Amino acid sequence: MHKLVICTLALASLLPASAAFAAGMLTDSKGMTLYTYDKDKGHMSSCYGECAKHWPPYAVHKGDKMGKDWTKSKRKDGAMQWAYDGHPLYYYADDKKAGDAMGDGKGGVWHVVKE
Template identity: 65%
Template sequence: MKQISQSFKALLLVAAFSLPTMAFAAEPAMMKDGMMVDHKGMTLYTFDKDTGGTSVCTGECAKHWPPLKAEAGAKAEGKWTVVQRDDGTMQWAYDGKPLYYYDDDKKPGDKTGDMKNKVWHVLQGPKM
């Protein structure tokens, strides 16, 4: 009986350590201070020229605006989706909008790309 109890405890421990990973897979970013950020606090942006959940920021654009990449097999739920880019890689999207970083943002909370060329925007949370 004691051996079963220890096995059960081990199973619970494995499950507990797996929860953060499973949550991250479903929600790769979160709202903080009214804007969407990744789990390191780096600001995420949307691009007005993206339509229909398709990313058109490729090549030189993607060097300055790297996509929020999704790993193979990433599971999306709710407003989260995973879209395929032209190069075959996968990118996270929220509410149909592919998400990007800006290469001039150097630390968590930076949002130097907001309103860049009037087509890049920090993804804002609902106004309270």
């Protein structure tokens, strides 16, 4: 157990302040879980309209900086979305508090990013 905590803390220290692995899952700086979508095509998002209402993209804000394995993906509307290891990232609207991961496995196509 102690090794897992130490390992998680060590990994978190390598990530930028705006994202970290918490409880083995990639989260934003507020501890909200981030997800990937199997239907995305490469590093391009396939989640728009109703999909994006339930699965809001992890938006890039001016001045945001991320570390290795992070890229910015342009959405059809011109907005920028963070991608990790080439996969666009999303929130799940039904996750209400830090650490919630209610979207994991939804429809067999939504997955938390795990370390």
